[in-house]
Every structure is written in structure tokens, then in C-alpha cells.
Amino acid sequence: MYNWDLQNAIAAFVESMRPNWPAQHELYMSALHTFVEMQSHLLTLLGFPPVP
Structure with a gap:
């Protein structure tokens, strides 16, 4: 019912990305x-008033 290999691969990928989280953010x-x-800028160009 569960694909543990896939879940473990996803967990490993997320853990490998952890050092880069500040840069990713x-x-x-x-x-x-x-x-x-x-x-x-597009909405202002189309005539909508800018929002402060």
C-alpha cells in the first residue's frame, strides 16, 4: 500500500536541500x-491607480 522507497527518496532529497534553504528563500x-x-506596473499602465 505504501511506497517506502519513494518516501525515503523524497526525505533524502529534502534533507540534501536543507543547507540551501536560506538561499532558496x-x-x-x-x-x-x-x-x-x-x-x-502593468495594472498602472492599463489605467488602474497605484496602491500606496
């Missing part, structure tokens, strides 16, 4: 900020 926040800023 910074990359995610940077990409999110860039995306939100682009959408804000």
Missing part, C-alpha cells in the same frame, strides 16, 4: 517581489 522572495512589481 531569498531567491523565492526576490522572484515574488519582481513578479508583484511587474504586475503593479
Whole structure:
């Protein structure tokens, strides 16, 4: 019923990524900020008022 090999592989992958979590978080926040800023500029370009 359970695929323990797959579960163990996923757990090992997550553990191998643990040292890079601060860098991954910074990359995610940077990409999110860039995306939100682009959408804000697009909406302003389309005539919506900017939100302070």
C-alpha cells in the first residue's frame, strides 16, 4: 500500500536541500517581489491607480 522507497527518496532529497534553504528563500522572495512589481506596473499602465 505504501511506497517506502519513494518516501525515503523524497526525505533524502529534502534533507540534501536543507543547507540551501536560506538561499532558496531569498531567491523565492526576490522572484515574488519582481513578479508583484511587474504586475503593479502593468495594472498602472492599463489605467488602474497605484496602491500606496
